[in-house]
Amino acid sequence: MNIGQAAAQAGLHAKTIRYYEDIGLILPAARGANGYRDYGVEDLHVLRFVQRARGLGFSVRDCRDLLSLYHDRNRASADVKALAEQRIASIEVKVAELRSLAATLSHLVERCAGDDRPDCPILDDFAEAHHA
Amino acid sequence: MNIGQAAAQAGLHAKTIRYYEDIGLILPAARGANGYRDYGVEDLHVLRFVQRARGLGFSVRDCRDLLSLYHDRNRASADVKALAEQRIASIEVKVAELRSLAATLSHLVERCAGDDRPDCPILDDFAEAHHA
DNA sequence: CTTGACCTTCCAGCGGCTGGAAGCTCAATA
DNA sequence: TATTGAGCTTCCAGCCGCTGGAAGGTCAAG
Numbered sequence: 001m002n003i004g005q006a007a008a009q010a011g012l013h014a015k016t017i018r019y020y021e022d023i024g025l026i027l028p029a030a031r032g033a034n035g036y037r038d039y040g041v042e043d044l045h046v047l048r049f050v051q052r053a054r055g056l057g058f059s060v061r062d063c064r065d066l067l068s069l070y071h072d073r074n075r076a077s078a079d080v081k082a083l084a085e086q087r088i089a090s091i092e093v094k095v096a097e098l099r100s101l102a103a104t105l106s107h108l109v110e111r112c113a114g115d116d117r118p119d120c121p122i123l124d125d126f127a128e129a130h131h132a
Numbered sequence: 133m134n135i136g137q138a139a140a141q142a143g144l145h146a147k148t149i150r151y152y153e154d155i156g157l158i159l160p161a162a163r164g165a166n167g168y169r170d171y172g173v174e175d176l177h178v179l180r181f182v183q184r185a186r187g188l189g190f191s192v193r194d195c196r197d198l199l200s201l202y203h204d205r206n207r208a209s210a211d212v213k214a215l216a217e218q219r220i221a222s223i224e225v226k227v228a229e230l231r232s233l234a235a236t237l238s239h240l241v242e243r244c245a246g247d248d249r250p251d252c253p254i255l256d257d258f259a260e261a262h263h264a
Numbered sequence: 265c266t267t268g269a270c271c272t273t274c275c276a277g278c279g280g281c282t283g284g285a286a287g288c289t290c291a292a293t294a
Numbered sequence: 295t296a297t298t299g300a301g302c303t304t305c306c307a308g309c310c311g312c313t314g315g316a317a318g319g320t321c322a323a324g
Contacts, residue, residue, distance in 0.1 A: 004270065014271085019312060034320060036271055045259040052258045057233050060311070070255050080254050081246035084237050091234040095227050101189050102223040105216050114213035122212050123202050126184045127177040136301065146302085151281060166289060168302055192280070 010047035142179035
């Protein structure tokens, strides 16, 4: 299977797969007589694995760790679980940050008349606020 | 006031201020006889403005628009409000995405024994799932 | 036998900084 | 006065995770 098909099956761009190979996230694919990369069923598992993990927000660094657990027949599922829990925790941190930003903006928006006059508490806040 | 002091007052790094000048987000600062950038009170307002807007998650592109409204004596506060509302909306989209990721991960984590055995529904899902 | 889609490599750029090198100036100290 | 050391200047490179484009080889269909 050529890279284009593999990409389609895995939900990735061909370019992305080459990039992953480049940075050593995945092993170099086998090559056909014409020099084209050739992907088999297990390669597809790996590619899907990466696209799924990336899609769930794991960094490429995390994906390296996850892949090495995936390949390790003697892994402990606890290690995988720990990575997933870390990921959940960092998502929750991010969500909290974003909600706080949204709340701040909402307060400002509420106080802004939103008409054709120039007076604007949002701009005033931006320019004048001293935020610790 | 030199760039270091201005940076401290505005809550930015000196490097960041030079960068903002470089990309034309802020106007080039006045220069002293020694060639050092020299910042005054109004410059500080602008710098704080940018750090506050960036801190609230506005992109540099957004900051350009916000700054031009800030400088426009004939602005309509409605335009500012609209930008802020857009920003809130995009935060909410992001939060929803993240919560969905966390939920998916939580389901997987729940099903993982998290012991010293290799069997792991998380890894299984990653490698085998066909997610539309 | 040509078209056009696919494949290959390599290099450049996105956003938004951040770090480092090399060389100024300036204020304080020995 | 001579010298630190901090702070300023410029410029170039790198971070992440791709993505786009150029220049070229290969393949299947018409």
